Amino acid sequence: MKKIxxxxxxxxxxxxxxxxxxxxxxxxxxxxxxxxxREAENLGFEWAYTREMIQSAQxxxxxxxxxxxxxxxxxxxxxxxxxxxxxxYAEQHWQDFIP
Amino acid sequence: MKKLLLxxxxxxxxxxxxxxxxxxxNTKSDSEKSDKVLxxxxxxxxxxxxxxxxxxxxQQDARRFKEFYTAxxxxxxxxxxxxxxxxxxxxxxxxxxxxxxxxxxxxxxDEGKQLFEHPFPNGAHYADCFKKGGIGIRQNFPYFDTKxxxxxxxxxAINDCRILNHQLPYEYGQGDIEKIxxxxxxTSKGKxxxxxxxxxxAYDAYLAGKKFFYSKRGQLNMSCENCxxxxxxxxxxxxxxxxxxxxxxxxxxxxxxWESIGSLxxxxxxxxxxxxxxxxxxxxxxxxxxxxxxxxxxxDLTMNGPSSRK
Numbered sequence: 024m025k026k027i028x029x030x031x032x033x034x035x036x037x038x039x040x041x042x043x044x045x046x047x048x049x050x051x052x053x054x055x056x057x058x059x060x061r062e063a064e065n066l067g068f069e070w071a072y073t074r075e076m077i078q079s080a081q082x083x084x085x086x087x088x089x090x091x092x093x094x095x096x097x098x099x100x101x102x103x104x105x106x107x108x109x110x111x112y113a114e115q116h117w118q119d120f121i122p
Numbered sequence: 123m124k125k126l127l128l129x130x131x132x133x134x135x136x137x138x139x140x141x142x143x144x145x146x147x148n149t150k151s152d153s154e155k156s157d158k159v160l161x162x163x164x165x166x167x168x169x170x171x172x173x174x175x176x177x178x179x180x181q182q183d184a185r186r187f188k189e190f191y192t193a194x195x196x197x198x199x200x201x202x203x204x205x206x207x208x209x210x211x212x213x214x215x216x217x218x219x220x221x222x223x224x225x226x227x228x229x230x231x232d233e234g235k236q237l238f239e240h241p242f243p244n245g246a247h248y249a250d251c252f253k254k255g256g257i258g259i260r261q262n263f264p265y266f267d268t269k270x271x272x273x274x275x276x277x278x279a280i281n282d283c284r285i286l287n288h289q290l291p292y293e294y295g296q297g298d299i300e301k302i303x304x305x306x307x308x309t310s311k312g313k314x315x316x317x318x319x320x321x322x323x324a325y326d327a328y329l330a331g332k333k334f335f336y337s338k339r340g341q342l343n344m345s346c347e348n349c350x351x352x353x354x355x356x357x358x359x360x361x362x363x364x365x366x367x368x369x370x371x372x373x374x375x376x377x378x379x380w381e382s383i384g385s386l387x388x389x390x391x392x393x394x395x396x397x398x399x400x401x402x403x404x405x406x407x408x409x410x411x412x413x414x415x416x417x418x419x420x421x422d423l424t425m426n427g428p429s430s431r432k
Contacts, residue, residue, distance in 0.1 A: 064400070067339075067402075067408065068339050068399070069399070069400040070340055070341050070398055070399060070400060071340065071341065071394075071395060071398040071399055071400050071401075072341075072398065073400075074400075102341070105341075109338065109339065109343065112338075113333075113337035113338060113339070117333050117336045117337045118336070120336045120338075120345060120347050121336055121347075122190050122347075122351060
């Protein structure tokens, strides 16, 4: 009986802690996307809608909608990383496009 | 059998030689590419010091730039490139010429004249800030100011004049500042660009503009070059893409899409947004350098601003 009680307690804790773990993970992605977006901006290669996407993700997360916030944050992070990649490529190859 | 072996050997050698020569060709084309950027002309200043001839450097680039367009549109008079896409598309030209019979920018020029002649509260005029009273001088912009080490565009000079006379600067891009710029450009119609690259800092600004022009940016991964060189003369949706050669001669422009007169930098912002890149601020260093580069590439063309565009 004691064991069953313990299991119930563990399951209850894990049930309630699961969303907060997800929230924490999404927040980490948003923070990283923000950081990378700033890096892209400093390089002069920020994309048009990355910042908006980060703001929307944060808004959704604050409204406890992780299913919306998660994909948005991931897309924003991908955009920011691609913008940095683009900047580095341009730095090395811009002369190649001179006809 | 011996003959067959000899033939195989000959084929093998010629194959390897072919590979080698194609490698050499690649190397040559790479070195040609780097020549376009790094080939530095050195001149003697008379006292034994070796100086880089920036002006010649840029002129060489401009020659190549012009050659690209004149080769692609061999039937177009090179002087006509200051009319943008209307130089190469007869249908659009016909429509444009009809519009130009009653120019939509005429009111802006008139209002610009009034604003230009209106004195500041301290009694000074815009004319006092510019050489030749600000009349017929558009061809000297943008220039590189060796004191502040920055590219000065006409709009920047107008606002500098206002600040000098204790007035708030205008907002860039449209409105009164572009009306004044339109009037000043109007008085300079037919004059050829008179630009220079006076020193290393100016050359750096020019190179920054050049780098901007050829660098792909935004989610669509496109550069100015992609549209205005690569797709020049081709259709993008319903519109033909105009040449970059002559881009800066007609500013400020009256765009049908804006229903008002606006600056070249406003157009730069739009282009950046179109490729889903975050645009820079109007009159930012990036856009001023880009204007400097584009103007130097069009330096043998005449001023025809203000002008109407689609």
